Amino acid sequence: MKTNASKTLKATAAAVAMAVSAMAAHAAAAPSELKIGTLYASSGPFAVASQGQYEGLKFWAAAINKSGGAFVKAYHKKIPVKIVAYDDQSSTSTATTLYNQLISQDKVDVLVADFGSVLTSVAVPLAAEHHMLLIDPTGSGANFFTKKTDYLADVSIPSSTVWPVPLANYLLQQKIKRVAIIYGANDFDASQAGTLKDVLGKGGVTPVYYHGVPTTESNYTVLLHTIAATKPDAVLEFGYAPNDIAFLRSLAQSGLHFNMTFSIFPGQLIDLMTKNVGAKGLAYTYTYPTPPLVKYAKVSYGMNTADFVKAFNAAEHKQPNFLDSAGYNTGLIVQHMLDTAPKFTQLDFHQALMDISGKTTTLLGPFKINENGAQLGQPFPVAQIVPEGSGTKFVVVYPQDKATGKAVYPAPKQ
Amino acid sequence: MELLEYAIVGGILYGVFFSLVGIGLNLIFGVMRIINLAHGQFIVLGGYVAWLVSRHFGFNPLWSIPLSVAGAIVVGWPLYAAVVPRLQRSDDPEMLSFILFFGIGQMIEALTGMAFGADQRSLPSEALGSGNIGVLGQQFPDSWWIAAAVSVSCILALYGYFSHTRLGYATRAIMADRDEALATGISVDRVSAIAFVAGLALAGIAGMFVPYLLGSVSPDLGGELTTTSFAIVIIGSLGNPLGTVIGGLVFGLGTMLMQTYYSSWSNVVPYALLLIIVLIRPSGLLGKEARHA
Amino acid sequence: MPDDSLLHKLRPGALVLALLAAGFLLLPHMYGNQSLLFTLMTFIVLTQGLNLLYGFTGYLPFGYVGFFGCGAYATSLLVLHAHLPVLACVAGGGLAAVLMALVLGPLLRLSGAYFSIASLAASQILYFVVSNTNLADITGGPYGLKIERVFAPDASYLAMLAVLLLTSGLAAYFRSSRFGMELRAMKQDPTSAAMAGIDVVRERLIVWLVSALVAGLAGGVYAWNLSVFYPDAVFTLQISVFAIVFALFGGVGTVIGPIVGAAVLYTLYSAIGISSPQYFQLIYGALIVLLVLFLPGGILSLFTRRGIRVF
CATH class of the missing domain: 3.40.50.2300 (Response regulator)
Incomplete structure (x- = not known):
């Protein structure tokens, strides 16, 4: 006991001494x-x-x-x-x-x-x-x-x-059963797609199309036709900004129409997307609206x-x-x-x-972060981009407490 | 079934366009035995000309076609004079031109990167008609049809040049046998220079449609376009510009079918085709001479 | 006497190896970014490995990076699944590259530009296969591989130095042995070399395999050093391109040419290329053009022209 106590004491003293000297060193440096x-x-x-x-x-x-x-x-x-x-x-x-x-x-x-x-x-x-x-x-x-x-x-x-959870819940709440998911094959988009698929699965919805494409993909024309062949109601595209641009452009030119289209970056880089896709191409697209939106x-x-x-x-x-x-x-x-x-x-x-x-x-x-370093706060709702004059505006449609309007579903043909 | 029809119609449109992409490379090789490894970068330049014309000056991107031709003359003529005769005097023009034009390609890529930044650029889709045209119930964007039409026109024009003009006859004579052509008094240097410029011009014209068919244009796209062109040219047989059309169609149909049914493997198509063709039939589908070392 | 001449033959090679070893052992004490020095060594190895093939047989493999990537992936997959010591895994990476070279052996039937472009196609196919999403369970697909539990910057630095010495030793052997002389005879005139009794096909294949081995080992050590990497990091054509440019710049067919070329140009790259890559690209593009037109033997030929023998 005694020896233990004295050991502890000694150790503590040493630690204190070290801490003090460290602090001194720091203060000096x-x-x-x-x-x-x-x-x-x-x-x-x-x-x-x-x-x-x-x-x-x-x-x-x-x-x-x-x-x-x-x-x-x-x-x-x-x-x-x-x-x-x-x-x-x-x-x-x-x-x-x-x-x-x-x-x-x-x-x-x-x-x-x-x-x-x-x-x-x-x-x-x-x-x-x-x-x-x-x-x-x-x-x-x-x-x-x-x-x-x-x-x-x-x-x-x-x-x-945690990021795609509100989106998944929204799809379940709207009872949209035929969901097509196309994602860039990288950690970010694949995690999004994977989480979404899991949450939908728990709600009893299995995607009719679930497919990864290279992060460098710049032409979705043919892919869109393959997706259309599965007759989905909602087409969700997870990509980085260049993918989202290429996807929405291909969609606008393809002559195809889906009741709901989702893509990530319109909600983060709206100016870039509008410049490249045009207000018409963005109309009725869903996205995650982010601050400062x-x-x-x-x-x-x-x-x-x-x-x-x-x-x-x-x-x-x-x-x-x-x-x-x-x-x-x-x-x-x-x-x-x-x-x-x-x-x-x-x-x-x-x-x-x-x-x-x-x-x-x-x-x-x-x-709010957890011990693994993951961010659990800063949640993103779901919004729809709707035409307003010659431009567009965001209408938050989910969750209820943040909603600023109701979604236009199915999206009208233009 | 609907998907198959879609892939076939799309493959033909895509393939016809890619014939145009490859044909300039083949023309230059056929006439000069020079491998223009900067071919893809010249195509990219054509894409940027179209981008400047439509986004910067607000004209229809089709105006970039005459501009590309003019650009090919301004750039191509001095470039030809500076390097081609020198290369042809060396002991291995094929290999040396391969390396030299690789260097030129890197320079073009660097310069386009400095001038336009490394981001992907796209063209306004409305410029070539925002609708789409259907065949067999399959809808394709207007731009694809225009690209295919322009490609066919360019290839027909080249065909007309070969079969109905004196310079065209001379070009074919040089392609058949350079030394003999020299001996019969053909001005090989002048005809070669024209073919060189024409090769670059065709690349530039193809470049205009790249943002439509591939989604966007960026400086680093050149290398991939070069290898794809190479594959198309080798499939059709090197040195035979019209064989390139077959090469383009094989590539276009192959790519579209793969994209439709095994989309994740579609980027392998040009490389696999190239490898198979050079190993099994190095002279290409239409070629006669063997090329074993 | 024969001993003496052997010694004489070995001396320049030994000197190069000693200088390289001393240099790369001392440099980390003077310059702290070991990762940069490591990459420099990697590029010297690749430049030298490419030189073994191009400089001694005239075959220019644009897809050389394919062997590098192959070694990187084989090594990492062995680390993940075989529970062998890391060095054994690196050796396995080298072996995998040799096997790949055997499979691609028929490419050697092609001449000149056909060989170059076909090897490029092969490396791209390898890249697309490895990075395919459908194979994500096996190769990690586009999500890359993580072997951070063997992450060891210092040990992998020494391993790359060992690969560098091996490669330079091979180049020195090629340069001074009978085998190397036969290769050069083949390069100049394969027909008469064959008539003189040289087994052209066999010797060419050996060089191809050796050159692949070197790239595979380098890829393995590179993967070990990075420990988290994506397919494009080890399959990017940029790696081939750099090796080719560095080799042409220094002078192919020699031992110190590729070392000098890689050292000078990679230093230039790290000085200006990392912050403004386009300027560097412009410079090396222009360098290639000028070299082909005016200095096909690389900068070392400036010395040989003045009658100075370059090893």
Whole structure:
């Protein structure tokens, strides 16, 4: 007993001594700037989305630096933020080298992943290997979040395992039985399609068509005819923005008509979609409406959605899209993490995120992560794009408490 | 059954268009024994010309056809003079041209990337008619029909050139036997230069329809178009421009049937066809001479 | 005396190997991004492996990356299913590439550009098969493979160095042995070489297999180092293209040409190519054109022209 107690005492003393010296060392070594490392894609299938996210993050950094920097609790002072960013051109192998560069050469304090599941996936094992917390803005692939980890946190988008649930419930509620699902064969779209299929299956609906296509698919003309041959009521297409554009264009030209058509990116990048597909091609399409289309007025941290839109507009002279908002939100969460973490270590950063989880609401909605790093908050409703004048508007149709109108179903032939 | 009809009609339209895609590559090879590995990149350039014409200046993209021809003359003539005679004097023009034009292709890809960015670009679908035309109850977008019609016109024009003009006779003479043509006093250099320019012009015209048939155009599409063209040309037999039509139809029907019934395997079609043909019948479906090393 | 001449023959090769080993063992201490150095080694291996085939037989495989991808996938699948030591899995990757080369052996019947384009088609088919969604249960399909439980940057770095030394040793052997001389005779004139009693078909096939082995081993170690990868990361034609450009630039048919070519151009790539890829693409496109027109022997031929012997 005695020896045990004294051992414990000794150990505690040693630990305290170490902690004190560590704190002293830290206090002495407070960095002159906070290095936030990230990647963006100037080209390739993820370029538009990635650049939006990156601009949002830069907008946050510029705003916080104007106020003297981010408050770091570990040092009790504000420290200016510096973003170190490289261009991975949407290539995972380039991204691997560059994530390595950020970790080993630039020795960044905070590591932020590029847009989307594909470019995030290569960073996940790297971050774990180097004991870095990976701040994952928009990588929602289900297979990232299969075990408990201290080194991964999805901060700005719901995990793919919860994301399509409202859509599935809506289909079940509307009693739409013949559902065709076509998805891009990548972590993001395949997880979406898989989750949707599962939830529909529990409701007794088996898709009449369920098929993956390469992420690079740019012509859906023939596929659409194969889908039409299964006589579906609803055709749900899960892709990245270029897929969604190609799908909706092919549909508009094909002479085919479905009662319901769904696609993801009209709700995130409406300007890009309208430019490429046209208002007519988008009419009556369903999508996930995202902030800033959906607005959160009451927030506990940072600007609310409407204020963000105004501020972003004033600074960048354009309307923010969802990915700008997601990038900005990522900055906000990092900021909150830094002003919460008592010590300047990656593990404390992660603990800080766990601490603010469930108690924080930002412009994207409630922030809630689980121990695997998956985002369970920030839910997306279902909306339909309906013509208005020469343009279009979004009508949220599900869930009931967020609905702004009723869906036009079946979609009228044009 | 309905799907089969759809695939066949679609395959013919698609195949006719791809004959146009491949024919320029074959013309240049037939006349000069030069492999234009930048062929796909020239097609992409044609696509961007159409994009500029319609999105930037607001004209109908069909206006890019004369522009592509003009562009082919402006670019093709000096390019021909700079590299082709030099290559033909070397000991292995086929292989050296292969590498050299690969380099040119990379340069074009880089320049289009710098000028237009790496994103996929599409053309307004209304420009070529927003409706669709049905045959055997199968609906296809207007743009597919226009692409097929333009392709047929180009191929007929080429056929007319070969069979009804003096330059065309000379071209065929050179294709049959270069040395003999030289000996009979044909101005090989001039005829070759015309064929070179015509090859690029045909690539440029095909490029205009790429955004419609393939969905979009982007700088990195060139390599894939080159290999597909190569497959089509080899199926029809290298050096025989009209055989390319057969190659195009085989490719078009094969692709459409695969897309309809085994869509996830359709991207293998051109490569598998190419491999099978070169191994089983290296001279192509219409060729006579064997090409074993 | 024969010993002496053997020693004389071996010396340049040994010197190259020693310099490479020393260089890549010391560099990580001076430059922290080991991943970049690793990729540099990978490209030297691939450039050298391509040189073994192109430089010594004249066959230019545009689909060379197919063997690399084949090695990467075979290695990873062995790691996932066979529970062998990683190095054994890498060896299996090399072997898989050799088997693939045997299957593709008939391509060697084709000449010049036909061979190049057919090998490209073969590598693309391999890529489409591996990345097909229908095979996702076996190959991981488009979702790639994850072998992060064997992730070991340092060990895989050393393994790639070993592959690099092996490849350079092979090139040195090709350069200085009787076998290599026969190859060069074949390249210049296959008919008279055959008449002189050289088994042209057999020797060509051996080089093809060796060159595939090297790429397969490199692919295996590369997969081990990445540990999470998508099919396009190991099958992208960019890899073939880089190997070809680097080899042409340095000078094919030599030992140090490909090393110099890969080292110089990959360094240039990491300096400007990563941030502005189009500029790099423009530069190497122009380089190819200029090399073909004015310097078919690569930059090393600048020395040979002045009478300096290049190993």
